[in-house]
Amino acid sequence: MSAAPAPLDLTGDVVALARALCDVPSVSGDETLLADLVESALRAVPHLAVDRHGDAVVARTELGRAQRVVVAGHIDTVPIADNLPVRVVGEGIHRELWGRGTVDMKGGVAVQLSVAAELSDPVRDVTWVFYDHEEVASDLNGLGRLVREAPHLVAGDFAVLCEPTAAGIEGGCNGTLRVEVRVPGEAAHSARSWNGVNAVHGAHEVLARLASYEARSVDVDGLVYREGMNAVGIRGGIAGNVVPDECVVTVNYRFAPSLTPADAEAHVRDLFTGFEVTVTDAAPGARPGLDAPLAAEFADTVLALTGGAPAPKYGWTDVARFAELGVPAVNFGPGDPLLAHKDDEHCPASEIEICRSALAAWLRGTR
């Protein structure tokens, strides 16, 4: 393997920092090396109090301000698709970083680290959170762990998650519900299939309802959330000569944050009337919360400095964890979220720079 990576330089160019962060692989479960580097770099910043919790690192100003803003981001990525180290493509304002993590979300982490190191005198206290295990099962999530085990480290009046939003503000998020719709049958040898009942054939009705389903768009606090109802899996059959006695369709409903998970479940049960429906997974959405004063102020700053108007977030993100705590939260970070997890993941350098400027300006109170 290669030599140990160099210490992170938080005070230099933010794009170079993003590139350095990407070039230290940190696939979920393997974040320790990067967490060590982040921790060391932050401990060298005199105006920050630093805590380590597993592979999460939390750095706080303690200026006794009346309000506290939490700025959070995860340091893990999905598996590397042969797309590291980072390649720099283009020049000047067209410069882009190509590679795993550039969008989701080491560009955002670079913005956090750079502003954290610079800003010794923000108008509100700031808690900078860098956490692990965001890209895997929810119960492993590092931010969730902090909420459960060290809630004082993530307490605040408003939260910004530096997830990719192409430098706009994306507020709230849809909820997500996963169910299994089960179609029963009766097994038989396929050579004498009239002795059985084919469960896969019976599933045609489930799929027909999905194919003709028209997903809604719902206005919540002024933002329009587009829903989705999708089969994300189907399985049936145990052998090439057996009439299947069961077919199971896994359906994922992404529902507007005006619905509770219970509302969503009722809607799905209604859609699949006549079939056995089992909920396997549910997470509430988060209302955009842009009516909160801090959120509105931040949105104004971003609109003025990056041109990004508030929009709904479609992917479920950890803003919902803050929403559950009653803390208004928005997403704001560099990179096109549609490129997250893709093999051709890449991020304009200019978005990293502009997000850095906007976040710093707002926290500095110069806007």
Place this chain on the structure above:
Amino acid sequence: MSAAPAPLDLTGDVVALARALCDVPSVSGDETLLADLVESALRAVPHLAVDRHGDAVVARTELGRAQRVVVAGHIDTVPIADNLPVRVVGEGIHRELWGRGTVDMKGGVAVQLSVAAELSDPVRDVTWVFYDHEEVASDLNGLGRLVREAPHLVAGDFAVLCEPTAAGIEGGCNGTLRVEVRVPGEAAHSARSWNGVNAVHGAHEVLARLASYEARSVDVDGLVYREGMNAVGIRGGIAGNVVPDECVVTVNYRFAPSLTPADAEAHVRDLFTGFEVTVTDAAPGARPGLDAPLAAEFADTVLALTGGAPAPKYGWTDVARFAELGVPAVNFGPGDPLLAHKDDEHCPASEIEICRSALAAWLRGTR
């Protein structure tokens, strides 16, 4: 483990012999011990010439008769479902053997061995074939191996397979064709499903055609073959948050022996017009062949002695291998074929006895 099993007694009670055969486990791939016992017992019979080929054993009379009959059966079983050793249930004419292999097909093997040992002077020469690997992939099949590597050992003018038929004659068999019907889509995150095309939803049309398909019944040489068109598997989806970009339905068509595999393929392609269809497996059927003089004579004997009228065989059996060689072949053996492979597999003792009587009478020429 238990002590080595006792040698097989071919000259005693045929039901006891069937029970002894069952109590020597011989799941496909693990037939050597039973093949050894069968070989030893047959080598002790003075009127038989015995050959061993892998775990297949072939014993022949060499009386120079004008015609030769092949009587074949496989000695392997599907895996044991905690249903050995054999239990004897009931008494007298209600006596039954319960356990793996009693139906498929050690009852039939006992009939073969018992008649082979007794009949030193049949009116036609007889080749007794006991083979391995029938219950697994076709390319492993012991009878197929003999056909390829030692065809003189399985040559003859007529063949009887002692597969379970409840002591009737079942002639020919349906062919079988397996295809994959592929529905394409376009992957997307399920949170932004409008960016994709859901392949599982698209499969509703494939399933609808299957659900409304009316299987045909086809008269072939006087026997009516019932067909079947079934999804035996369906798969789609790679993760709980991804719109599937592919759904594959595996369809098994059991077609009447008047159709060639090419006819069957054309019929399936026609049914799934508009979808990509890939053939993964095909085996021709076998016409019943009851118009062949030896077959007709045997059918008359069976009808007179067991009351079993000729009927079509629905499962694909190795009669099709003989049909491909141009040798008329029928199935005839004890046990209800619907109980084959079931955990409650069991066979009436009386059917083992009546099959033994009918086969011996016909080969002896006393009917």
